[in-house]
Amino acid sequence: MKVTIKELTKKFGDFTAVDHVSAEFDDGKLIALLGPSGCGKTTMLNMLSGILPSTEGKIFFDDEDVTDLSADKRGVGLVFQNYALYPHMTVLENVCFPLRIRGVPKKERIEKAMKFINLVHIEDYLDRKPAELSGGQQQRVAITRALIKKPKLLLLDEPLSNLDAKLRVEMREEIRRIQKESGVTTIFVTHDQEEASSISDSIMLLKRGVQQQFGTVDDLCDNPVNLFTADFLGTPTINQVHGTWSEKGFVADGQTEIISFNVNIPTGTRLIYASRAEALKLNQDKQFEAEILEKYKVGKDTLVRLKYGNGSLRAYTEDKTIQIGDIVGVGMKDFGVFLFEAESGKRLL
Ligand SMILES: Nc1ncnc2c1ncn2[C@@H]1O[C@H](COP(=O)(O)OP(=O)(O)OP(=O)(O)O)[C@@H](O)[C@H]1O
Ligand SMILES: [Mg+2]
Structure with missing residues (x-):
């Protein structure tokens, strides 16, 4: 599904957290929302998911205007930074939960779940509780739980920030693989330019709620529109x-x-x-x-x-x-x- 935002804006009182951002996110792509802490990434993601109403502007899923549609009707999968797994449920119960609340019978739930469980490789921990999993394993469970709803859009808010450096690199490649295999349009929030550059089809760079540049990694590195973009991207720093x-x-x-x-x-x-x-x-x-x-x-x-x-x-x-x-x-x-x-x-x- 293609996502279009037009002049999307969020104000908290006098403070503008997201400032008239317009862009098109093409179907099946992985887009990184990149920028320093406080630049409005989470705010933007929450507006896309529907849990935060926008102050101004429009959001379209394909041609449908979803700006005023509630979160549960948008068909979006959201993975928070802290994974938010249910601690008292096993991995399998966690993954099946979205189908259970939709009233899908148990046998069918498990059948559907297994497809994603195999995709994400968590088949060995199905009976464990979240506390018995590593950060990377918990994260996979959270992604599986988001995917099982068959979202039209997958939103990931800094999903790797709790992991150590090596696991972070492994998991970002996993996310890329899962995203490609599932084909779901995905928006991935990070403040790490290397992470954004290594896995995404395109990057939107934000500074204080204002879009600086939106394009491929090569566009941003080789053809920056301003010093902020030139400085934010690339190793070593320009x-x-x-x-x-x-x-x-x-x-x-x-x-x-x-x-x-x-x-x-x-x-x-x-x-x-x-x-x-x-x-x-x-x-x-x-x-x-x-x-x-x-x-x-x-x-x-x-x-x-x-x-x-x-x-x-x-x-x-x-x-x-x-x-x-x-x-x-x-x-x-x-x-x-x-x-x-x-x-x-x-x-x-
Ligand atoms: N409910 C709120 N009320 C007032 N200000 C808010 C609220 N939520 C966020 N903000 C402010 O909006 C700005 C953007 O916040 P946001 O959480 O979107 O940043 P972020 O880019 O996700 O940062 P981080 O990388 O630290 O997660 C920040 O300055 C924040 O303090
Ligand atoms: Mg954030």
């Missing part, structure tokens, strides 16, 4: 150096050389030069010079930190002879280098 536009190019604070770019910007504009670590090349096509401050291994790559202007830049290198203290020429590839207006964060190049 390099940033403050400076000023001087007729032909960018001059970093504390430097005299001009880095030329083919763009028209009013002289004197305060800027932030931003580059991805993988967009810089050392001792090739030199545009400026910088000193190596640090050098460290990241997996099989070597990452260096260079002093430039009043800031520093990270860059990858394959040159094993580079030493701390060396002055190197820095060139730029034709991707991953941007100029943002310092005041507004707006992208100018």
Whole structure:
């Protein structure tokens, strides 16, 4: 099912938690709702599920306007951060519960449940109580319970945040697999950009209730509309150096050389030069010079930190002879280098 939101807004008194957000979430896709704590992710999810009324705007499921439809009529599966399993019920009873309250006979409930139980791989713990399961197992039970209702839309609110780092990576791949196999349109809330990037078809990035950018991971990383998006996505975090536009190019604070770019910007504009670590090349096509401050291994790559202007830049290198203290020429590839207006964060190049 396709989900469309138009100018969706939630106000709590004078405070706007979600501010006129519009988007289309295509059928069968996994969409990550990403942003820092307090940016309105849970509020948005709760409006989609129907447990929170919107202040303004519309929600459509396919062509049907569901804005005023109650939560129980929307056919949405919701998994909360704390899983909210019933502690006194076994795994099987938990999973079957949504069918029990619909009055589905026991034999049929169990038959239906087994299909999802096999999909999610919880068949070995059916007789256990939630307290006897690990976080990842509890989470799978919660997802199974949401799926058994055959939701048209599955909403997951930071489902992995209680898990340790390794299990989190495993479980996010599980969620991706389950989502693909079930084909249900899924919206997944996270504040972890790596988690969002690794599993989703597209990402909506929010800041203080305002949509910053909605697109594929590549769109957001390679073509950010503003500094907030460029800074939020990508590992390592994008390099940033403050400076000023001087007729032909960018001059970093504390430097005299001009880095030329083919763009028209009013002289004197305060800027932030931003580059991805993988967009810089050392001792090739030199545009400026910088000193190596640090050098460290990241997996099989070597990452260096260079002093430039009043800031520093990270860059990858394959040159094993580079030493701390060396002055190197820095060139730029034709991707991953941007100029943002310092005041507004707006992208100018
Ligand atoms: N019932 C409420 N009354 C007043 N303000 C609220 C209410 N619920 C949420 N807010 C505020 O709305 C903003 C968005 O909250 P929300 O829970 O949607 O954030 P979030 O992005 O899910 O954050 P987190 O990552 O911490 O879960 C926050 O500033 C929060 O304090
Ligand atoms: Mg939240």
